[in-house]
Amino acid sequence: MNDLIELNALRALCDVLDEYPDTLRLILPHDYARVADLVGADVKSASVLIVVTADDHHALRRLLATITAAGLQYQSIDIRNVRESLRLLVRSERSAQLLIRIGAPGNVERKAAQRFAFRFTG
Numbered sequence: 022m023n024d025l026i027e028l029n030a031l032r033a034l035c036d037v038l039d040e041y042p043d044t045l046r047l048i049l050p051h052d053y054a055r056v057a058d059l060v061g062a063d064v065k066s067a068s069v070l071i072v073v074t075a076d077d078h079h080a081l082r083r084l085l086a087t088i089t090a091a092g093l094q095y096q097s098i099d100i101r102n103v104r105e106s107l108r109l110l111v112r113s114e115r116s117a118q119l120l121i122r123i124g125a126p127g128n129v130e131r132k133a134a135q136r137f138a139f140r141f142t143g
Contacts, residue, residue, distance in 0.1 A: 022059050024121075025068065025125070026068045026091075026093060026124070026133060027064055027091075027092075028070070029091070030091035030092065030093055031069075032090070033087050033090070033091050034071075034084075034087060034091070034106065034123070035068060037080075037083055037084050037086075037087045038071070038084070038131045040080075041083070043074070043075065043080075043113075043115065044070065044073060044074055044075045044077040044080040044115075045071055045072075045073060045074070045080055045084060046072045046073075046111035046112075046113055046114075047069070047070070047071055047111075048070035048071070048072060048110065048111060052110060053065045053067065053070065053076075055110065056107070056110070056120070059100075059103040059107065059110075060099070060100060060104050060120060062098050062099075064098065064120075064122055066124070067122040067123065067124055068093075068123055068124045068125060069122075069123040069124070070120065070121070070123070070125065071084065071120075072107050072108075072110075072111050072113070072118075072119070072120055072121075073103075073116050073117075073118045073119040073120075073121065074108065074111065074113040074115040074116065074117055074118060075115045075116075075118065076118070080083045081119070084121070088123055092126060093123055093124065093125065093126070094123070094124055094125070094126055095121050095123050095124075096121070097119055097120070097121055097122075097132060098120040098121070098122055099118065100117055100118075100119065100120045103117075104115040104116055104118075105117075107120065121139045124125055141143050
């Protein structure tokens, strides 16, 4: 079962997605099982899954700031081996760079001092 997040937090996330539609792509809940199979991680209970599809550090910073301001937690999930499959799933012309799992506090496993110092690929 997906964790519910507050309506205002969801609105704030949707505003960021609307602001960067080519970079931030929402994965619909009916695709969570497929994504879980691809990445080999438990994403089925996520409140929101977003794929970052381009080298746009401003969009990523805005998304992470919005998540934090809304009192939510996030986890990045390794997608190195499934970039093309995720790109096709979200129907993007750009390469998938990062998968972010978002949920209510306490419901998203976070690594201590997790940083988003990663290299975008073309």
